[in-house]
Amino acid sequence: MDIKVRFFASLRDKMGRADDKVSFDKDEVTVGELWEKLSDSPLPDSILVAVNMEYTDASHCIKPGDEVAFFPPVTGG
């Protein structure tokens, strides 16, 4: 399955890209597995994740067609 990934703010700068497409040869992938494939390290507490624009965590199971976004703590308002 192919997963669409987006990065924002300082994480976009750090990753060097605003989005990516990551391929897995299986249909059940967690957010944690996706992050480890992108960075070779476990998802740290300092990075937030949203799947289909809802906050979630590393144990969330990603489905085909989902949009996953990683970003630092928010600083609006």
Place this chain on the structure above:
Amino acid sequence: MKVVIESEGFDPYKAIVDYEKTMPQGKHGGIVTFLGTMRDFNDGEDVQSMHLDHYPGMTEKHIERVSQEAMDRWDIMDTFVVHRVGDMVPGDPIVLIAVWAAHRADSFDACRYIINYLKQDAPFWKCEITKSGDKHWVEHNSEDPGVAQRVAND
């Protein structure tokens, strides 16, 4: 209920007057507003300008949700939120929250609820450019000493 993500500068007072024209007149007894503006300092540094990034779609979704929560929780008539994105300079409005209600207590509580949860949940990120030319992402919002207790009570 309306949420606007504004990429250009805006006049918050005109925005309130214009929005109020869409509402039935004479029904509300008060409007509580919060206006957040850009400071020229942060963490002891002089800030010359700022860029606000956001996650289009998710940002609107989360502000609409917190506005609806406020509508459900308090006896208020309407809410209006405008939040800037893009490039701005000190003094520019960043966020406007307006709450209309028949009585003041509910509108004060609802307005505070919206700004607190907006700051916690809505995906915006500030990138500051200091007078020395240094560009850095703000890592965390400044603490409102009462926020944790208020959220714990909510």
